[in-house]
Ligand SMILES: Nc1ncnc2c1ncn2[C@@H]1O[C@H](COP(=O)(O)OP(=O)(O)OP(=O)(O)O)[C@@H](O)[C@H]1O
């Protein structure tokens with residue numbers, strides 16, 4: 001489904017603050033795979049997702065979706081295949097717009113936004129039902145501005161928004177980092193269910209090693225812009241927290 | 251009475267520009283000052299075409315297209331060349347001065363004794379009431395169209411673009427294209443103000459747009475103050491308050507003139523007034539924090 005060929009990303013090339021965020025990364029992710037990505041701060045995880053989403057262009061290398069070269073397709077057109085939850089809770093929502101308006105846009109991710117009123121009672125009910133499943137009590141706040149919610153609440157809603165429209169690929173960048181333990185569990189459970197039910201190809205970045213063992217069928221460990229370890233489903237089941245801590249030199 | 255009605259009428263005429271600046275400033279958060287040029291462009295096109303005997307609806311159509319083109323130009327310079335919006339606006343505004351001058355062929359075109367939109371309705375015996383009615387009707391239509399548009403899927407996308415560009419990109423929206431459309435709409439509305447004011451005052455003048463952006467800005471600031479004061483969330487009401495802001499602005503200027511202020515100081519008063527609207531809330535806020 002996703003293939004990266006010799007991907008490198010250098011920021012501020014040729015300047016004193018030059019950073020090599022990714023070095024010659026080769027990666028193939030099969031359709032329906034749920035990949036968990038771990039690695040120290042600054043190891044290049046978000047950069048990898050940004051490249052897949054098209055938010056940044058690689059310095060070198062090519063990116064393919066289903067064999068189609070998408071390397072130069074801009075982010076707003078690559079959204080046809082990709083839905084994402086940003087590391088920053090503010091990144092995936094419009095704070096001044098109502099929750100409902102946010103969901104409406106998300107429901108049109110792969111479609112043109114026409115000059116017709118699309119929010120009707122059916123749509124409102126559907127959104128309310130989906131939000132109710134989170135059990136955070138947000139279903140009665142549909143008309144409130146998104147900005148009035150806490151970061152964690154916004155992150156949970158962004159997850160639901162990401163599958164309001166058809167998607168092939170789901171990118172989750174530390175979706176639970178801003179959440180309290182109970183909400184984090186709800187969001188991870190919801191994510192798992194969505195990925196399974198819809199058969200999505202998913203990449204989850206997390207610093208929570210327990211989550212990285214519990215979820216997904218493949219585990220990647222990144223360090224210094226490279227993929228150091230690639231653990232398949234069977235090996236992943238045998239992996240222990242202790243072994244993983246050792247990867248981080250802890 | 252006539253004195254207030256005149257201010258009301260002028261406020262309504264300039265309300266279209268207020269709506270335009272509301273789009274750029276509040277929705278897209280782009281400081282667009284193409285306004286001075288597109289306002290005069292609207293006036294120029296109006297005067298030239300009315301004199302050429304074109305029917306008014308057609309004139310209005312051309313004015314809208316001309317204003318929109320000015321906005322598109324600023325939008326292209328801003329998004330394609332990555333030039334600061336403020337500079338892009340100044341570039342287009344300055345270029346428009348020459349365009350307007352060559353379209354007019356002279357610096358002033360009088361339109362005396364020619365049928366205008368303001369003579370379209372004769373409901374009252376007092377002509378100024380009829381004019382106010384026409385102005386109000388015109389603005390109501392513009393406001394209704396804009397309010398509808400902003401509530402559509404396209405409108406939500408527009409509002410989101412100014413709010414969170416990373417979100418809109420991820421949701422399949424071409425932010426650059428959206429900004430160009432927004433600037434086109436805003437300057438089309440501004441040109442319509444030129445269309446109305448030219449007919450109201452009976453002439454077009456090459457210098458009539460100088461500093462007009464401040465009037466629009468002031469209207470939006472007054473409207474915005476009212477919007478946050480009453481926590482208005484309805485889009486129709488928000489737009490209405492912007493038009494009200496435009497009317498209040500003209501009333502303040504009219505009062506200043508009636509107090510015997512030299513008309514030469516009108517621009518100075520405009521500046522000071524806008525400064526007061528922007529500055530006073532800041533002063534009180536900085537004391538709170
Ligand atoms: N837009 C950018 N401009 C310059 N440098 C960048 C940019 N984005 C990332 N970097 C650099 O690239 C490296 C990798 O960053 P990245 O955000 O991918 O890390 P990460 O693995 O997601 O870290 P974290 O776990 O802290 O989120 C870092 O050194 C970072 O400073």
Ligand SMILES: [Mg+2]
Pocket residue numbers: 045046047087173
């Ligand atoms: Mg990151």
